[in-house]
Amino acid sequence: MRRAETLLARLEGCVFAPGDPRRLAALRIGLSAILAVRLATGPYAELAGQPAALFRPISFLRLLDAMPPPGLVAVMQVLAVAAAVLAAAGAAARVTLPLAWAAAVPLIAMTSSLGKTAHNDVLLLLCLVPLLPAPTAEAWSPAARRRPAPGRWPAPAPGRWPAPAPASRRYGWPVRTVLVVVAGAYFFSGLAKLLHAGLAWVASGNLRWALYASSDAQPHPNPAALLVADRPWLAHLLAAATLLVELGFPLVLWRPRLAWLFVPAAVAFHAGIWMAMRLDYWPMASTVLVVMVDWPALADRLARRGAGGPAVAGAPSGERPASSAADRR
Amino acid sequence: MDRAADREGVPAWARRFVAVYLAAFLVCGLLGFEAWPLTGWRLFADARQARQPGWQAVTVDGAGRETPVPFRVLPAGFQGDVQVLKGFPDLSPGERAAVCQAWADAVERRSGGRVAAVRVYRTETDVSHRVGERGAPPVRTLYWTCPQGGAGAPG
Numbered sequence: 001m002r003r004a005e006t007l008l009a010r011l012e013g014c015v016f017a018p019g020d021p022r023r024l025a026a027l028r029i030g031l032s033a034i035l036a037v038r039l040a041t042g043p044y045a046e047l048a049g050q051p052a053a054l055f056r057p058i059s060f061l062r063l064l065d066a067m068p069p070p071g072l073v074a075v076m077q078v079l080a081v082a083a084a085v086l087a088a089a090g091a092a093a094r095v096t097l098p099l100a101w102a103a104a105v106p107l108i109a110m111t112s113s114l115g116k117t118a119h120n121d122v123l124l125l126l127c128l129v130p131l132l133p134a135p136t137a138e139a140w141s142p143a144a145r146r147r148p149a150p151g152r153w154p155a156p157a158p159g160r161w162p163a164p165a166p167a168s169r170r171y172g173w174p175v176r177t178v179l180v181v182v183a184g185a186y187f188f189s190g191l192a193k194l195l196h197a198g199l200a201w202v203a204s205g206n207l208r209w210a211l212y213a214s215s216d217a218q219p220h221p222n223p224a225a226l227l228v229a230d231r232p233w234l235a236h237l238l239a240a241a242t243l244l245v246e247l248g249f250p251l252v253l254w255r256p257r258l259a260w261l262f263v264p265a266a267v268a269f270h271a272g273i274w275m276a277m278r279l280d281y282w283p284m285a286s287t288v289l290v291v292m293v294d295w296p297a298l299a300d301r302l303a304r305r306g307a308g309g310p311a312v313a314g315a316p317s318g319e320r321p322a323s324s325a326a327d328r329r
Numbered sequence: 330m331d332r333a334a335d336r337e338g339v340p341a342w343a344r345r346f347v348a349v350y351l352a353a354f355l356v357c358g359l360l361g362f363e364a365w366p367l368t369g370w371r372l373f374a375d376a377r378q379a380r381q382p383g384w385q386a387v388t389v390d391g392a393g394r395e396t397p398v399p400f401r402v403l404p405a406g407f408q409g410d411v412q413v414l415k416g417f418p419d420l421s422p423g424e425r426a427a428v429c430q431a432w433a434d435a436v437e438r439r440s441g442g443r444v445a446a447v448r449v450y451r452t453e454t455d456v457s458h459r460v461g462e463r464g465a466p467p468v469r470t471l472y473w474t475c476p477q478g479g480a481g482a483p484g
Contacts, residue, residue, distance in 0.1 A: 015347060016339050043405035050406025051434070053427035054413055059365035067406065109365065111405075115412020117368060125366045129350060133343070169339045177347050181354060188358030188370035195361070197376035205457070209377040212456035212464060219401070221462035 014253075015180070019172025021139040021165045022296035025090070027178060028136035030290030031128050032088035032097060038121060038283050039080045039104055047110045048073040056115040060106075067110055080104045090141025098132045101125070120280060123185050124287045127178045134174035139164050164296075182291045183250040186266065190246030202243055207235040214277040225276040242269060252292065263292045379457035384414035385469065386429075388436050389446040396436075398447075403435050417449055417473070425449075429475030449473040 052066035067073075080103035087097040108125060112118045138144055165171075193201045200206060211229035215222040228234050245265045252259045270285035353367055361369030387395040400410040413428060420428065429447035437444055452467035459465070473483055 012344070015351075016344070046405040048406075049404060051427075051431035053424065053431045054406060054409060056409060056412060056416075058363075105366065112365060114406070114409025115416065116409065117363065117365060117371075119368065119370070119372055122366050122368055126354065130347070133346065173339060173343055173347055177351065180351060184354060184358055185370060189372045189374075191358070192361060192369060192371045192374040196371070196374040200376040204376055205379060206376040209379050209381065209456050210373065212459070213377065213381055213454070215462075216454075216456065216464040226462060 015173055015176045016169050017172050017176065018167040018169050019175045020167055020296050021135070021171045022299070023175050023294065024131075024134060024136050024171045025138070025140035025144075026295035027127075027175060027290060028090065028093060028097065028131055029088050029140060030295075031124060031131065031287065032084045032100065034124055034283055034286050034290065035100060035104055035128065036081055036084035036088060038124070039077060039084060039100075039107060042077075042107060042111065044073050044077050044107050044110055045070060047113075054114075056113055058109055058112045058117065061109050061113050067113065068106065073107070073110075076103050076107055080107060090137040090143065093137035093141065097128070097136065101128050101132060119284070121283050123182065123284045126181050126185070127287055127291060130174040130177040130181075135170055136174070138171070178291050179253060182288055183253050186246045186249035186262075190243050190249075193243060193246070202236060202239040205232070205235070207239040208232060211235070211276055218278060222276060222278070224272070228276065238272075241265075245269060256294075259292045263288060380453060380455050383452045383454060383467065384411075384417065384472075385450045385452050385467070386410065386414060386432060387448050387450070388433060388444045389448060390442060391445050393445075395448065398432050398436060399439070403439065407432070407435055414449065425473060426475055430477075433475075433477060445477055447475040447477075449475075 048067050048070040050067045055064075055066050057064060068076075080100055083096045083100035083103060087093050087100050105125065108121045111121070197206065208229045211222075211225040215225040215229070228238060245262060249262050249266070252262050266288050267285045270281040273279050273281055353364075356362065357364055357367040357369055361371060363369055386398045386400075388398055389395055398410070400407055417425065417428070429449075433444040433447050436442075449472045450469040451472045452469050454464055454467040456464045
């Protein structure tokens with residue numbers, strides 16, 4: 001019992017460690033931008049015209065007898081896209097980000113109301129949840145540029161961003177919660193394979209048959225699918241690698257440097273699925289990139305390289321500037 | 330800082346929010362429970378076999394010619410065909426007729442031709458049996474026929 005309490009306290013300490021406001025802002029910008037693109041290009045108008053006999057609702061859409069009417073869907077789509085663009089820009093993010101999420105959920109639920117859960121947008125939606133109540137616009141936003149907190153953040157030189165707020169637990173928990181969600185998504189995908197198929201997922205012809213079936217269902221034979229499916233050793237190797245990457249993904253929470261291994265592997269995995277099966281998981285792959293890359297550290301490195309010195313206006317003495325080191329802990 | 334905030338700047342509500350959210354996320358993931366957008370993450374979780382059961386829907390024109398319903402080129406609302414067909418045996422005759430009617434209307438709108446009937450076949454495909462770069466054609470068994478304007482009948 002005592003050991004469980006100690007473990008919980010340690011986990012809580014990890015999630016609620018200090019974080020860089022810019023890292024949180026980067027999540028707001030990146031995830032809102034993906035959401036905006038996804039919502040602007042989604043097939044919601046077509047789905048709204050679906051005959052009721054084909055409606056296979058998911059979750060709260062079970063309250064309806066058919067897809068929402070086209071007029072309502074159009075209004076929600078415009079609202080959601082506009083709110084997501086404003087949230088990405090950091091304009092009234094406390095309002096626009098929740099509004100974008102709330103309008104996006106029913107639209108994206110429509111794409112999963114064809115009989116099967118479409119997972120490609122789910123990770124994005126889940127990663128946005130911790131951001132909804134978080135102070136995401138206290139860096140890299142018009143408000144942060146206009147109004148650096150008096151006395152804490154020195155006014156920036158003309159054309160420069162103000163120094164970021166110091167690292168704080170206020171900014172750390174949303175980022176770490178999102179990291180747990182991304183790592184968990186891959187881990188649970190691997191776990192589901194083990195629970196439902198066992199080692200046969202790797203050791204049997206599973207991947208070959210899936211790729212053959214996918215290629216046969218496409219208008220033309222798919223060379224990438226056939227390349228793998230025709231070579232049993234390659235199919236087993238890729239199946240094993242997939243399972244290893246999925247089950248091993250949570251290691252990035254323990255050793256962030258492993259992101260250099262797992263993130264390219266996950267992106268390559270989604271790219272491979274698209275090439276072989278034409279299944280579009282780009283929102284999931286780009287969500288992983290936005291979440292796992294330490295954008296402030298990258299920005300600092302680029303700025304140092306460009307200016308030959310620190311790019312920010314400075315940080316209050318005695319307080320560590322919001323650094324990626326704090327966030328990586 | 331509000332009174333509910335602890336000394337380190339994290340409001341008490343944030344701790345409760347994270348605890349509840351992560352607990353729900355972990356429970357769904359561990360138990361495979363679907364509460365969309367929370368999910369059990371069953372992506373390609375089943376091991377595929379070489380012999381794969383399936384379904385096929387075809388339209389029949391006035392001359393009796395069969396053409397597979399071209400779901401991939403129909404609007405997005407029609408592209409849940411695999412799941413609709415998988416659940417076809419569980420539908421009432423009236424629901425089956427409504428599904429067939431929706432498909433027939435979409436095909437007629439697209440092709441301009443008239444659909445005389447929609448037939449639904451059970452299929453079994455052995456994907457390991459290759460003919461060049463394609464799989465061998467599936468073995469088909471007629472499951473249901475929906476005549477346009479009628480309720481439909483088995484076989």
